[in-house]
Amino acid sequence: MTMNIGVIGCGLMGADHIRTLTTAVSGARVAAVNDADEGRAAGAAAEAEGARVHSDPFGLIDDAEVDAVVVASADETHEEFALACVRAGKPVLCEKPLATTSEACLRVVEAEMRGGRPLVQVGFMRRFDPSYLEMKRVLDSGRIGRALMLHSVHRNAGYPPALPDSALITGTGVHDIDIARWLLGQEIVTATAHTPRRSGLARPDFQDTRFLVLETENGVLVDVEIFVNAGYGYDVRGELVGELGSISLHPPATLTTRYEGLEGRPVARDFRPRFQDAYRNELQAWVTAGASGEVRGATAWDGYASAAVAEACLHSVATGSTAPVEIAPQPALYAPLAA
Ligand SMILES: NC(=O)c1ccc[n+]([C@@H]2O[C@H](COP(=O)([O-])OP(=O)(O)OC[C@H]3O[C@@H](n4cnc5c(N)ncnc54)[C@H](O)[C@@H]3O)[C@@H](O)[C@H]2O)c1
Numbered sequence: 001m002t003m004n005i006g007v008i009g010c011g012l013m014g015a016d017h018i019r020t021l022t023t024a025v026s027g028a029r030v031a032a033v034n035d036a037d038e039g040r041a042a043g044a045a046a047e048a049e050g051a052r053v054h055s056d057p058f059g060l061i062d063d064a065e066v067d068a069v070v071v072a073s074a075d076e077t078h079e080e081f082a083l084a085c086v087r088a089g090k091p092v093l094c095e096k097p098l099a100t101t102s103e104a105c106l107r108v109v110e111a112e113m114r115g116g117r118p119l120v121q122v123g124f125m126r127r128f129d130p131s132y133l134e135m136k137r138v139l140d141s142g143r144i145g146r147a148l149m150l151h152s153v154h155r156n157a158g159y160p161p162a163l164p165d166s167a168l169i170t171g172t173g174v175h176d177i178d179i180a181r182w183l184l185g186q187e188i189v190t191a192t193a194h195t196p197r198r199s200g201l202a203r204p205d206f207q208d209t210r211f212l213v214l215e216t217e218n219g220v221l222v223d224v225e226i227f228v229n230a231g232y233g234y235d236v237r238g239e240l241v242g243e244l245g246s247i248s249l250h251p252p253a254t255l256t257t258r259y260e261g262l263e264g265r266p267v268a269r270d271f272r273p274r275f276q277d278a279y280r281n282e283l284q285a286w287v288t289a290g291a292s293g294e295v296r297g298a299t300a301w302d303g304y305a306s307a308a309v310a311e312a313c314l315h316s317v318a319t320g321s322t323a324p325v326e327i328a329p330q331p332a333l334y335a336p337l338a339a
Pocket residue numbers: 008009010011012013014034035036037040057072073074075077095096097123124125171271275
C-alpha cells in the first residue's frame with residue numbers, strides 16, 4: 001500500500017525530504033504540499049509530480065487523501081502543526097525541535113496520551129546515520145567497556161540570518177543532546193554552558209560559539225562544541241571514550257586525494273550531503289512503521305526531554321552556573337531509554 005504524504009514547509013529541508021521521498025523511499029508518494037511562500041510550494045509540487053498545493057496548512061492536514069504529514073516549516077510553527085496531526089489521528093514526522101519550549105513539547109505529549117497512541121516522530125536523523133548506529137552497536141557489544149565520556153563537535157559553515165543565537169542550543173545543540181541520550185541510554189541531569197570567545201565572523205549581536213558540558217544520571221560527561229560560522233564546511237565529529245577503548249566518529253568521505261605532498265578529503269557544505277543516508281533511512285523507517293501504526297526513532301517524549309536539556313543549557317547561559325534538568329515523570333506510553 002502506498003502512503004500519501006503531505007509536506008508542510010518546502011524550504012531547504014522540506015524540499016530535500018520531498019526529493020528523497022519521491023526518488024529513494026518505497027511505499028510513499030508526496031500527495032500534497034504547503035508553504036507560506038506559495039511560489040516555493042508550487043516549485044516543490046512540480047518536483048513531486050502530481051502533488052496538490054494547499055494554501056492552508058491545516059487544510060492539508062485534514063485532507064482525506066493525506067495519510068501522514070512531514071512538518072519542515074520554521075521551528076516556531078511545529079507545535080501547532082504537530083497538535084493538529086495528532087488531533088486528526090495522522091502520523092507526523094516533525095522536524096526538530098518538536099517545539100521551541102519544553103512546555104510546548106509537553107502539550108504534544110499530552111495530546112498523544114489523550115489519543116492513546118504515539119503518532120509523532122521527531123526528525124533526529126542522527127539515530128538513522130550508519131556511523132552513529134555503528135557507534136551504538138560497538139558500545140552495546142561491551143567491547144569498549146562502560147562509557148565514561150562523549151565528545152561532540154557540531155560545526156556549520158554558516159547559519160540562517162533570521163535565527164537568534166539561542167538556536168545554537170535549541171536548534172543545533174539539540175541534535176547532540178538527543179544523540180547523547182540515545183547512544184548512552186541515560187538521561188542528562190545537569191547542564192553547564194560555557195561561552196568561548198565570540199567568532200568575529202558572526203553578526204555583532206550573535207554569540208557564536210557555545211561549549212556545553214552535560215552530565216548523565218550515571219556520571220558520564222558529555223561535551224558539545226557548537227560553532228555555526230565555521231566557514232570551511234559542515235563538520236560533525238565525535239568520540240566516545242569507554243573503560244577499555246574508544247570509538248571515533250569521522251565525517252564519511254567518498255574519496256581522498258593525494259597530490260603535491262598533501263592528502264585531502266572533501267568537507268560537506270551543509271547537513272544535506274553529510275546526512276543524506278540518515279534522512280533516507282529516517283524517512284523509510286517512518287513510512288514503514290506508519291503503515292503498521294508504529295513510531296520508530298525519536299518520539300514526542302524524546303522531543304520533550306531534549307528540549308528540557310536545551311532549556312537547562314539556556315538557564316546556565318543566563319546564570320553562569322550549572323543548571324539541573326527539570327523533567328516530568330515519563331508516561332508508560334513511551335519506551336524508556338535503552339542502555
Ligand atoms: N534534521 C535536520 O538535520 C534539519 C536540517 C535543517 C533544518 N531542519 C529543521 O527543518 C525546519 C526547516 O528548516 P529549513 O532549513 O528548511 O528552513 P527554510 O527557511 O529553508 O524553510 C522553512 C520553510 O517553511 C516555510 N514556513 C514558515 N512558516 C510557515 C508556516 N506557518 N506555514 C507553512 N510554511 C511555513 C517557509 O516559507 C520556508 O519555505 C526547521 O525546523 C529546522 O530546524 C532540520
